[in-house]
Amino acid sequence: MAKSKKVSFTGALGETLDARLELPLGPPRAYAIFAHCFSCSKNILAASRISRALAERGIAVLRFDFTGLGASQGDFANTNFTSNVQDLIKAADFLRDEYAPATLLVGHSLGGAAVIAAARQIGEIEAVATLGAPADAEHVKRHFTGKIEEIEEKGEAEVNVGGQTFRIRKQFLDDIAGRTLDDIVAGLDAALLVAHSPRDEVVGIDNATRLFVAARHPKSFLSLDDADHLLSEEEDARHAARVIAAWAERYAFTTRLPDAPKAPRETGSAMVKETGLGRYHSQAVAGPHHFFVDEPRGVGGDDGGPNPYELLSAALAACTTITLRMYANHKDWDCAAFSTEVIHEREKGAKPNEGADIFHRVIRVDEELDEAQWEKILEIANKCPVHRTLERGTTIKTCKGD
Template sequence: MHAEPLPRPQPLRFDNARGQPLAGVLHKPAGEARAYAVFVACFTCSKDIPVAVRLARALAQHGFGVLRFDLTGLGESGGSFNETDFESEVDDVLRAAAWLDAHAQAPHLLVGHSLGGAAVLEAAARLPEVRAVTTIGTPATLDHITDLLHSETEERHPDGSLTATIGGQRFTFAPHFLDTLARYSPTQAAARLNRAYLVMHAPADSIVPYGQAHALFDAAAEPRAFISLDDTDHLLRRQADVDYCADLISAWASRPLAPARTRR
């Protein structure tokens, strides 16, 4: 038996807090959606990196509607990246959730990869409809990102900003970007999450150490789950790894996303 073909992904636009257009893509399942989800990509990554596209498609095959999008100043979205910071990233997640609420259904699931995981942990507290959160390869402290930026810095500017090459692209990070990293803690966000939480991380992750995932898991309250991604790399470059994650997320989410009468 062959799975029913998925509908063609739907390109879309919505505005950020400054009225600048953000570009997104909505993946819908073949039938009625079990639930809708927002996927947030890794640090400086666009919505079109392979893991974002493949995971959104794989989750759609499991019955989820998934919105992936470009943060301000990245990919096809408007705005200037050097005017952004971690707070604006969280606000972009809230705007994506608002678009889903207005045009389909409020998201019940948030999935974040790397720094995107830190953003969804923060955003979840402001989205009462969210029932479940999954982070993949996410740091427990944003000092990890600060240290990465300083180690990759190629140029320091008189105003305190710095230029670094991340993932083959040059970015300039303003002082306020570093300031907001210092003010937020994914571990503290996990501790106050009060939603079903799935931590996924690879022991051999060369970008975010495996111990960071344990810190997030230890901080979170029940219901929580931890899944080791075996020999997966940070960017989940293999299709088999993406499919594995989607299978696990789908199975795990079946309980927190089930109607209340089913969960009794």
């Protein structure tokens, strides 16, 4: 699960722009900015789902409302494609100043055109991914075709886009007139991933062809199969995020995970080594298995994995569950699934060296059992090896390594 943090920054027109920063569990391996579609907001499903899915894969994502949209300040009528590009640059400035430079831009629909236009003006960008993006900004005029004459004559008109009414001024039309992306994408100094659905009825697949053909290598194409333009189905959004994250690891990740430490040969042994990516973030190896351990953010960690006492609780819970299953199998007891919950706490007021640790253990079975069966289950649970180890105490011998 990613952590969503409310933030804000000043946009291109001096207004306060509302944003959310999706932070991964553990140290971010890259920072990205997500640009939403025309007249949408940062909370549209495609933006929120893809941003969160990328965060689950180690990428911190800033999604924000362009000036005059969503919860951001400003008058939408004063904005245009150029101001959207400038808002993206301001978003990059914010990340650079407050967190770390963005190396990945992701844009949906007209937001995809905006990230292509903004990429060369943000020095640290290494990768750009577009979703259903048009090959020219003028494509957006299809949303208000019947109002263009009125806009040209009166200087502005109200148009309905997606059930919402917006004021479009002539300066918006002037700004997008003839604004194609062919030359811009050809000069892009970043890897490009063009994601598009062949069934997109809003921005046709021919736009993806133009962008892909015009771009230099490294470039990639992702077919979004049966997805609609807004990526309304959650699995379509998550699929896009999975591919973007895997692709971005090659081009946009600023931190690389160190090689896993070598596991001890002895059975029941483990090795833990710091990754150097956070204050406490470390990589654990036990046999052929490896995972991360950390401390919660509240004590200075990055929450990139379970903390040591959570691992200890998990060891007791796992040993209890496995021991019960072994007993049931040995007795040919056709029993439903066992589950064990363990909560660790320290007695209040206990001194550091006092044996005041308490493990609260709750055992559950996915079926109704009689009292005699429960009595036997509790008896066997108290005989699990980890339970006995904790109960009788241990001897720890520490020495200097080679």
